[in-house]
Amino acid sequence: MPQKKWLYTLVIFSCLTGVLWACWNVTHYTPINVASGADVCLFRRVTGIPCPSCGSTRAILHISRLEFREALYTNPIGFLLAAGIILFPLWILYDLAKSKNTFYHFYGSMEAVIRKRWVAALLIFLVAANWLWNIYKFA
Amino acid sequence: MEQSKVDMFIATNAKFFESHLIPQIHDMLQKADDSKYLMVQSSNFKDPTTMLIVSIFGGHLGIDRFMVGDTGLGVAKLLTCGGIGIWTIVDWFLIMGRAREVNFINLQRALY
Numbered sequence: 001m002p003q004k005k006w007l008y009t010l011v012i013f014s015c016l017t018g019v020l021w022a023c024w025n026v027t028h029y030t031p032i033n034v035a036s037g038a039d040v041c042l043f044r045r046v047t048g049i050p051c052p053s054c055g056s057t058r059a060i061l062h063i064s065r066l067e068f069r070e071a072l073y074t075n076p077i078g079f080l081l082a083a084g085i086i087l088f089p090l091w092i093l094y095d096l097a098k099s100k101n102t103f104y105h106f107y108g109s110m111e112a113v114i115r116k117r118w119v120a121a122l123l124i125f126l127v128a129a130n131w132l133w134n135i136y137k138f139a
Numbered sequence: 140m141e142q143s144k145v146d147m148f149i150a151t152n153a154k155f156f157e158s159h160l161i162p163q164i165h166d167m168l169q170k171a172d173d174s175k176y177l178m179v180q181s182s183n184f185k186d187p188t189t190m191l192i193v194s195i196f197g198g199h200l201g202i203d204r205f206m207v208g209d210t211g212l213g214v215a216k217l218l219t220c221g222g223i224g225i226w227t228i229v230d231w232f233l234i235m236g237r238a239r240e241v242n243f244i245n246l247q248r249a250l251y
Contacts, residue, residue: 002209014215014222021223042224043199051199053220077218111211127217 001111004104008092011103018085022060050138052131053077073137076130140171148179155184155242164246171250178249184242187235194234198227203234207241 002010043051059078062071071078091103113119145168153161168179185207194203201216221227 002212010212014219014226017223017225018219040223041220042227043221051220053218056218056220080218107211114210114214123214 001108004101007104007107008096011088012092015085015089018081021057022064022082022085025057025061026064050134052127052134053081054134054138056081075134140168140173140176142169144173144176145169152184154188155186155239156246157236157239157243160239160243164243167247167250175250179246182245182249184245185238187238190234190238191231194227194231198230198234199224203230207234207238209237 041051041054043049044054053075055075056078059071059074059076060082062068062074063078063082088103091106095101095103114123145165148168149161149165156164171179190203190207193206197203198216199221201213201221204210204213204216216222216226216230219226222229
């Protein structure tokens with residue numbers, strides 16, 4: 001498990017980048033760039049196949065417009081990311097303000113849960129199914 | 140542990156650890172009991188060069204992080220398109236160091 005300071009820095013930096021990226025996309029939203037989409041995805045650029053999380057930005061754009069059904073159709077991972085980039089920095093700020101380790105313990109316990117064989121198998125199945133759906137939708 | 144066994148271990152496994160930790164590993168092994176030798180020898184160390192290759196080809200899906208045991212970060216990388224591609228590139232430079240760090244932690248676990 002990574003050190004607490006390193007993990008907190010990484011999560012805050014990643015979430016901040018995610019929020020800025022989402023805000024930039026919301027303010028620069030046009031039907032053209034949404035249709036082309038996934039310009040930043042290295043995997044898609046190299047292989048021509050969308051990655052499991054391609055479409056997450058577009059899903060977040062739909063969520064910002066309260067179009068939840070379209071968001072779900074575009075990529076369900078968008079809901080997880082939208083919740084994560086808002087919730088995790090606030091959680092870490094609470095930890096830092098109160099000198100607690102609740103997020104760090106949560107991270108450790110979630111890692112332990114994910115490592116269980118049946119949970120891992122279930123998650124792999126879900127990600128693979130979502131990936132195939134992505135390929136069907138965007139390829 | 141016998142000096143010859145310590146030297147043999149260092150000679151064959153030095154590439155798996157940070158170079159500045161080699162003297163410390165040498166001391167740790169010398170102080171360790173002989174019965175630990177089998178545990179240490181059978182420990183599964185990740186080759187940093189292999190991890191770099193995995194990171195270049197599978198880093199976007201978080202496979203490199205899963206392999207070094209950072210499951211949480213692997214999931215995060217997988218779900219965020221490799222951190223919008225930025226984290227993927229950053230990890231090409233970090234993953235070898237992380238693999239060596241994890242190897243050292245595994246060695247400590249085997250010894251204590």
